[in-house]
Amino acid sequence: MENVPVKKSKGGRPLQSLKKDIKISVRFNRQEYFILKEKANSAGIKPSAYIRQVVIKAKITSKISVEEMQLFRQLAGMAVNINQVARVCHREGLFEAMQYFEVYRKQLDGVMQKLKP
Incomplete structure (x- = not known):
């Protein structure tokens, strides 16, 4: 018989x-720490693993830029202008209001195109 060494x-x-x-x-204050522990417990993982998952998977939206604020x-x-168009519609008739509305609709389309990412 051979002796086979067992690891x-x-x-x-x-x-x-x-x-x-x-x-x-x-660093957390007491309130933040207990919120973290509660969320980690509800997820069934340790707080350190919870923080790791949040860092990897969470998506944070950036602050509104100056250009977006202007838009x-x-x-x-x-x-406000569209409300004025409604007043014109009541006062002057539908045709005049539709002309104003078309102008504002084109401007609105331009602004919306600038806002799209």
């Missing part, structure tokens, strides 16, 4: 396939 387990924790070697510290103001002004 003896060294014990301990098994090696991870991807080692996490970068550490980032984050929103233009839209608000156009809304």
Whole structure:
């Protein structure tokens, strides 16, 4: 009979396939910490894993730029103008109102095209 050497387990924790070697510290106040713990518990994972998932999967929308703010103001002004078109419609008739409306519709289309990403 041959003696086949059996590999003896060294014990301990098994090696991870991807080692996490970068550490980032984050400070929370008590309220934020308990909110984090509650969300992690409801997801069934540890808070550190929850933070990792949020960082990877969450999508944060950027702040409104100055140009977009100006476009929103233009839209608000156009809304006022459309109300005036409705008044013209009651006062002068439908044909005059439709001419004004076409002008504002073209302007609105231009603003909407600028807002599309």
